[in-house]
Amino acid sequence: MHKQARETFNRSFTEEKYAAFVASFEDTFPGQLDFRVAETPVFVPKALKEKILQASDEIIETLASPDFKAKTDRAVPQDQNVPGENAHTSFLAIDFAICKDENGKLVPQLIELQGFPSIFGYQAFLSESFRKYFDIQEGFEYLLGDNSYDEYVRTLKNLILAGEDPEQVILLEIFPEKQKTRIDFAVTEKMLGIKAVCYTKLIREGRNLFYEKDGRKIQVKRIYNRLIFDDLQSYPDLKTSYHFTDDVNVAWVGHPNWFFRISKFSIPFLSSPYIPETRFVSDYNGDFPADLENYVLKPLFSFAGSGVNLHITKADLISLPDPENYILQKKVVYEPVIQAPDGLVKCEIRMMYGWKDNAPKPELLISLSRLSRGEMIGVRYNKDFTWVGGSAGFFEK
Numbered sequence: 001m002h003k004q005a006r007e008t009f010n011r012s013f014t015e016e017k018y019a020a021f022v023a024s025f026e027d028t029f030p031g032q033l034d035f036r037v038a039e040t041p042v043f044v045p046k047a048l049k050e051k052i053l054q055a056s057d058e059i060i061e062t063l064a065s066p067d068f069k070a071k072t073d074r075a076v077p078q079d080q081n082v083p084g085e086n087a088h089t090s091f092l093a094i095d096f097a098i099c100k101d102e103n104g105k106l107v108p109q110l111i112e113l114q115g116f117p118s119i120f121g122y123q124a125f126l127s128e129s130f131r132k133y134f135d136i137q138e139g140f141e142y143l144l145g146d147n148s149y150d151e152y153v154r155t156l157k158n159l160i161l162a163g164e165d166p167e168q169v170i171l172l173e174i175f176p177e178k179q180k181t182r183i184d185f186a187v188t189e190k191m192l193g194i195k196a197v198c199y200t201k202l203i204r205e206g207r208n209l210f211y212e213k214d215g216r217k218i219q220v221k222r223i224y225n226r227l228i229f230d231d232l233q234s235y236p237d238l239k240t241s242y243h244f245t246d247d248v249n250v251a252w253v254g255h256p257n258w259f260f261r262i263s264k265f266s267i268p269f270l271s272s273p274y275i276p277e278t279r280f281v282s283d284y285n286g287d288f289p290a291d292l293e294n295y296v297l298k299p300l301f302s303f304a305g306s307g308v309n310l311h312i313t314k315a316d317l318i319s320l321p322d323p324e325n326y327i328l329q330k331k332v333v334y335e336p337v338i339q340a341p342d343g344l345v346k347c348e349i350r351m352m353y354g355w356k357d358n359a360p361k362p363e364l365l366i367s368l369s370r371l372s373r374g375e376m377i378g379v380r381y382n383k384d385f386t387w388v389g390g391s392a393g394f395f396e397k
Contacts, residue, residue, distance in 0.1 A: 001098070001106060001337050002396060005043035005137040010339065012135035013039065021133040025183065028125075032183035036389030041130050042338065042347050042369040043140060045106075046396040048098070052108045055274035056094050056351050056364070059113065062270055063262060064088070064361055071269060072261040075300070080229050082256045083247040089115035089258035090159065092353040092362050096274070098346070100335045109332040110275045111348060115262030117226060117254045118352050121187035123368050124152055127392040140394035144351075144364045153191055155365065159354045160224050160253050166193030168221040169253075170211060174199045174231055185226075199227055204242040207249040225254040230301060264327055265300050276330040281323035288317055288328070300325045338371060340387035346372045349393055367393035 018039050025033045044052070062068065092115060096108035127142035128149060146152040161169050169192075176185050176196035185196040195213070202220070203210040209220040229244050242248070244256065267278040281297070289295060297309040297316065309316060310331075320326055336344030348370045353362035369391045 002043040002045040006339050008135055008137045017133055029183050029186045032186045034180050038371045038389040038391035039387045041392040041394050044395045048106045049395045055108050058272045075260040075265040076257045085255050085257045089262055090254045090355055091117040093118045094351045096349050097332045097334050098337055099332055108274050115258030119184040121191050122184035123366050125187045139397050142392055142394050164221045167218050169194045170197040170220055171224045173226045200240050202242040209248050220250055222251045229256050264298050276332050278327050278329040281326040281328050294331050295328050296331050298327050345387050369393045
């Protein structure tokens with residue numbers, strides 16, 4: 001997107017460098033990389049950066065409003081309501097498609113947002129690796145709050161550990177060794193000293209939680225939550241000592257309830273030139289737009305693109321048994337803006353925030369980008385292409 005930075009990078013690119021770049025992940029974290037890494041980062045020009053920041057600030061203003069929790073109480077399923085919810089989310093991720101406006105200027109358009117941690121460890125490692133293996137033009141930064149990698153690590157430690165012994169802080173997942181994002185768990189352990197622990201391995205004794213390590217039983221004080229509890233429905237026969245709705249003596253970093261509150265459910269409450277028209281299907285009362293080909297149907301309680309319908313009909317909407325749990329969103333047109341050797345590629349940028357419990361608003365830390373040639377953005381939809389996949393963002397200072 002930034003012409004000069006793009007040309008500098010593309011001139012320096014070779015398949016040999018890319019192969020060495022990807023091989024370095026295997027060398028450092030053997031067997032952990034389980035998705036495609038794009039050949040290039042995204043270079044975001046200053047004018048677009050300012051629009052992304054403006055859009056994000058407008059969204060945060062709504063999320064931080066006094067009535068936001070009341071508006072989103074319905075979002076938390078009664079059978080998945082976890083005790084100990086804090087005043088606001090600990091993490092925020094805002095996803096923007098990169099588009100063009102009627103004047104041909106690049107603009108962000110909100111796609112999704114989530115009150116759930118993203119891959120904070122891996123993104124820093126990835127961005128540092130891009131700098132190591134390729135020519136990144138001076139005047140571009142991947143860190144959006146801190147001034148150095150070490151400072152970034154300290155920020156994450158303050159947020160996630162909050163002064164606790166790393167042994168007593170865990171990254172919680174279900175079968176973490178099988179997750180697509182497990183390389184982030186490995187990076188996070190190296191960065192912060194906390195282990196990924198499977199939900200099935202937690203031991204509850206009264207209101208306290210423990211896990212076993214090297215034959216020792218260690219009490220859990222804080223949980224860096226990476227488990228989407230809805231995923232547990234895929235394992236109906238699990239027998240566990242701890243159930244996630246138990247009232248236990250732990251502090252959540254990324255409380256599970258915020259995954260539901262800050263999600264597609266929140267988008268109808270937002271208003272901005274950078275947010276496409278979005279309404280709950282139930283709000284239409286059967287009077288749907290005539291141009292449904294320009295809309296996308298999304299279930300509220302799904303993840304990673306599951307259940308999204310790009311080609312909807314009125315019959316699809318009428319047949320929904322629970323229209324209050326779906327949104328109808330005006331489609332955005334991704335502008336192919338990344339110059340690959342064999343054409344242009346679409347992209348999406350995620351802005352990633354941390355939010356300390358006593359802070360009035362979240363702090364922007366880092367970003368990720370996803371490059372696509374397929375109909376949908378996402379690694380699973382672009383398996384057979386090059387210059388696509390997960391990547392990093394470098395922003396013009």
